[in-house]
Amino acid sequence: MSGEFERLRLRLRPRRGRPASPDGPVVVVGGGIAGLATAALLAREGRDVTLVEATEEVGGRAGSWSSGGFRFDTGPSWFLMPEVFDHFFRLCGTSSAEQLDLVRLDPGYRVYFENRSEPVDVRSDRAASTALFESLEPGAGAVLERYLDSARMTYDLALRRFLYTNFTSYPALVRREVVARAGTLLARLAQPLQSYVARRFRDRRIQQILGYPAVFLGSSPYLAPSIYHLMSHLDLADGVLYPRGGFTELIAAVRRVAEQQGVRIHTGTEAMALTVSDPGRDRPSVTGVRVRDRAGGERTLPAGLVVGAADLHHLETRWLPDHLRTYPQSYWDRRTPGPGALLVLLGVRGELPQLAHHTLLFTERWEEGFDAIFGDEPHIPDPASLYVCRPSATDTDPDAGIAPEGHENLFVLVPIPADPGSGRGGVNGAGDATIEAAADQAIAQIADWTGIPDLAERIVVRRTIAPADLEADLGAWRGTALGPAHTLAQSAFFRTRNVSRHVDGLFYAGASTIPGIGLPMCLISAELVLKHVRGDTGTAPVAEPGGGTVFSG
Template sequence: MKKNIHIIGSGFSSLAAACYLAKAGHNVTVFEKNETIGGRARQLKKDGFTFDIGPTWYWMPDVFERFFADFNKTPEEYYTLLKLAPGYKIFFDQNDALEISDNLNEIITTFEQIEKGAGKKLEKFMATAKSNYDIAIKDLVYRPGESITELITLETAKRVNQFFSTISKDVRKKFKNKKLVQALEFPVLFLGAKPSNTPSFYSFMNYADFGLGTWHPKNGMYSVIEGIGKLALELGVKIETNQNVEKILSEDGFAIGLQVNGERRFADIIVSGADYHFTETLLPENQRQYSEAYWDKKTFAPSSLLFYVGFDKKMKNVAHHTLFFDTDFELHAKEIYDTPKWPNEPLFYASFPSITDEHVAPEGKEAAIFLIPLATDLEDTPELRELYFEKIISRFEHITNQNVRNNIIFKESFCVNDFKEQYNSYKGNAYGLANTLLQTAFLRPKLKSSKVQNLYFTGQLTVPGPGVPPSLISGKLVANLIKKYE
């Protein structure tokens, strides 16, 4: 039966849910508090430069293909993809860098050149990673996290030991060279937890990296949001921006609508793709499933300090995606997860989309995004932001052998306070709830409220977890659950 469904937020998971629910015949309205759609995947335009404010990595192209195929469409009908070669570059020190090819055979050759025997070991490791990918991404992540039985299959039973070992242990058993270890531990950082806390089964992220490659949507990741937004409109979804949701209206244990900009907007079903913790604060306390103590004990993915910088010249010695692992990875991880504080010497990441995409910077100029992973809920001041920009730009100049400080046209920053203010993000987290063993699948916050009927959740704090592809999947999962229960 056709229902009126209101969705809070317009990030990847919300837009995906909207598409599936509209396809099922429902009247769907999306309410976005900001001026433009996209949630954390918004865009900054300034002086002829264009930056993705949020996600910049396009991995797991098959998940996007599967999403569009559900509507008899292809990604190519909505945006253009370019495969990056190299996928990315990792600096360990000045004149000491590792380029990750767009071809697995070339990566295997590179590993063998760095450490004798590592090529064959990588080949074997990647066979397991691909097998895990086929099980996880083609099957398990499309289950709604309602019960432990979803994880119990013949294939997972064969791999039960992989849920009780860690990526870090597995990688370090096989590879001794520090550069190779860090290259293999890097992809699970997208899951929001330390490699030493991430189950071995998640090696499927290595297949996403080395096996499927790194891609760039022309005009940036925001073109993917625009594409899914266009699909939603084609399916009949109504999208309203500048709409601040102030309260979830309920009556006799049922969600009956939203209070938006002071106006009561009634609906049969409510779906929230906004921050899960924030969404529950829109309800009376006795209708919230999870207490403040519950959230406080959870392991959250990091926050970030981001800089969006326009340079008046092209950069040298860098790739589209460039990682700076020239400091102590384990110490920085401790400063995020174990003893939360501003890091002493942080690792950082830099993206230069204008290397690949002429549309994102004026000719002869460079658009750059710098990101430092941080603990959540840190003090965030303009002085601290400036101090850390100085730290990383000095290291950037030294490691890449170039002077760039005087070529900065402008820089904008985004940090903990902005995540809280603009996205109502719990403790200012950037990526949601980390995928540790005790925060996987049915152990994550539920898609369906147990306290309020016809209230549902989607996004990176519920199943399957952090990242853009999981967010798309989360939208499908919540739509399927609504079909099941409503």
Template sequence: MKKKIIIIGSGIGGLGAAALLAKSGYEVTVIEKNANLGGRANIFEAEGYTFDMGPSWYLMPDVFEQYFKLLDEDVSKHLDLIKLSPSYRVFFSNDEELPIVDIHSDLDKDLPLFEQLEPGITPKIKEYLKRSGEQYEMAKDTFMYRNMGFSLDFLKWDVIKKGIELNPFQTMQSYLNKWFQSERVKKILEYTLVFLGSDPSKTPAMYNIMNAIDFNMGVYYPKGGIYEIVKALVSINKKHGTQFMTNSPVSKIRVENKKATGVLLENGTVLEADMIISNADLWFTETHLLEKRHQTYPEKYWEKAVLSPSAFIMYLGLDRELEVLSHHNLRFGGDWKQNFKELFDTPQLPEDPSYYICKPTETDPDLSPAGTDNLFVLVPIPPGLTLSEADMASYRQKILNLMKTDLKLPAFEDYIVYERSYWSDDFRRDYNAYKGTALGMAHTLKQTLKRPLNYSKKVKNLYYVGAGTSPGIGMPICLISAELVYKRIQKIKTSKPLKSL
């Protein structure tokens, strides 16, 4: 008889784990509290505009290819991937000399810009990206696909040596200061840390590998939007027999004799299983779905955790096209360090924030009515803030005023024909996110090296997958997390990416 597995939550990690296990012969059921599958990779349509609600960058194409190959699938058969050029556009606020620059993820195209920003930089940036690429391959081959706590391999000198080569005890800020002088260059190389929800002054220098991902691989977009990834994973799951239950919040993980035996839904339904994998927010899983005596990571653990930012998001439908914007757009605030201080050290709504605008209609005009654009505007804000309606209205207006100035469009508000806002409380409500964080735990040194394990130490046959556990935040990283929990269940001890199931 097939062993039954219940997966709580249908984010990228949950869907990824479900497909691997279903293909390997398990009877898998995915239970989702919301109406849509996909977790934070959600979607909605309104008045002819289609909005991806969460992730918007397709990075690390090699990881997607690796994952799909495990399932005997060709990623190109599921996703129509378009390589963006430029990869993104950067707006330097209050910079009269060079207010707008394009980054192409093609060093031949980008070198003239870098030389303009820092004359004589060419040999340094080439060497920097070469090393970043080597470290990325090393990390992928040695650490990313390794289950923490699974073996004593970390005590071997060759592994320790490789770990030291990744500069884990330097911060990204200090590491970049040794390479470059231009503050604008350093901002361009640090922005990727936003995807990790981290402050460059506290993030290990090992994450310079993000620059290799950016500049050596490029940025892609799946035609139709990021939700096409969710559709692909759901399709593969159904092919292998995975069952789905939506609008079905779980109220409790059932434990008998220190062993997970099933779940209790909020409607009173009891579902039995041989194993449980939670892709729900890890804080919520541990502190709400388990009794205290069964918690590996109780409330006191989370009180000490460093969280990534929450976000203020605006989904905007415009009545026209905006030529000033590319597909991905980054606005860097004038005081970079103060911005991070407001996000992590003295929590408050940032005074001069860095923010991000996605205009998917630059690449995919079918996402809005002809001759119009839709925008996804994201401003990182601290988690856990208590905001009044007046606070939110005032900050919304502040961001719109900044956009008018940055984009040199004084009538910008008049172009908006559809608007929806999304705040910390929405992340709490929709995803049970601790303190409304948009991403989860930040990638500080401690929370990189000692991220929560992907299994419970207190309850047998209870596992975890997704951004809350190893390796961490991001869609491709969550697919690696899916492979790791698969290895854990199957008792596969290799630190290499799997080549077959």
């Protein structure tokens, strides 16, 4: 651990500045939410911005697939940290209220525990969460109050001082509130989340509820630092929201805002290579991006600034010669990927009231499941702790396109090792045998645990997506569903940086880099590129039009 903190000290030592804003047009590579948001913010600055996306649709991991009257989100499905979304939209002259139809979920989610007949509904309300915990373990309600106080304090501090910084200025980080809590923060970076929770709560169900948010970070409660207990503020107190129409509508809103700022978006256009001035020099500058369109034609888009918002491993190892790579293959060989995922998209005939909008299934062999994913001998857990999203529980109008009348839309996520060798998925059972067998097991587990014995017989649409698909379709490093895991060595100050050390004018955004995994983090990563371009070394979010931010007070 001492080695990691020495790396932190070296990273934050004073350094000579670099040009704040390279001249010329901007090319953004990758049309996920990070690329769209970065393009929007830079265009808002008056820059000439072009975005290229290799696939036919924008969204990246937050994609969609339609079949038989169903429209499935194929990636993120939890809407947390609403203030981050609203801040982004306000920077672009609008708001979440104008762009999205958000509804608060009640319950926030439902949990089924192995070998327990009754599920637990989590209401995403502080008073209700306290009462729930007290009912599960006498005395746990008061302990949760203190736990959530700490989570809220840590979350607020993270928003003000750690999430919106590029970690380029030591003085900017040395604020009174940070120094006063430095000992506590460092201790929580060093302690795993699971042990932090277990010291406070004995009931296994509570431990699992508080530990599971580590999965949102592409990690496990046994690997994620306990500073991430801040996540419990989001799902137990702050509320779980849902954008009507699904996350397809969120991506559509961010695209709409980007185009309103003047961004030109070209889908079906693959970025083939970065072009630089005098590539033999130690520190060349970007000059453009060579692209190939859907018809096979190639051209070079000129650029004075390039933002790589696709998978960082893919960009660095495919685009750049060895001597210009900030993160060569040897770097990635030492990194821990987040979990892979088996995604099972199901269109089901009839209603499924046994499932909430969000439903979790937790196994008794909790630690063994995470060891199967992150351990020395990775394999698909059996049984696995599953997540099921039922957006048709909230989007009940058939005209919304989520599901036809009289049917339900299910998205099942089975965390598995990040290993493309596990195979590819397919439609209606056409994927590789290992993947389809694991999907069958997951469907049977949901049917058994939640009391839907005829679930398999009611399926009318089925598609599986596996790590090999994520690698092939999205360029995802090792087929990970989320990005590099949030372990100590890959969190906060230690996470992959967003500016090239060897090529002037080359920046990065997205889940591979700071501040990390998840849609809110990707929006923040876009703002961090904007701060680089402005030469802003501060830790606070960029001021919104008219001054202030949604985080004020």
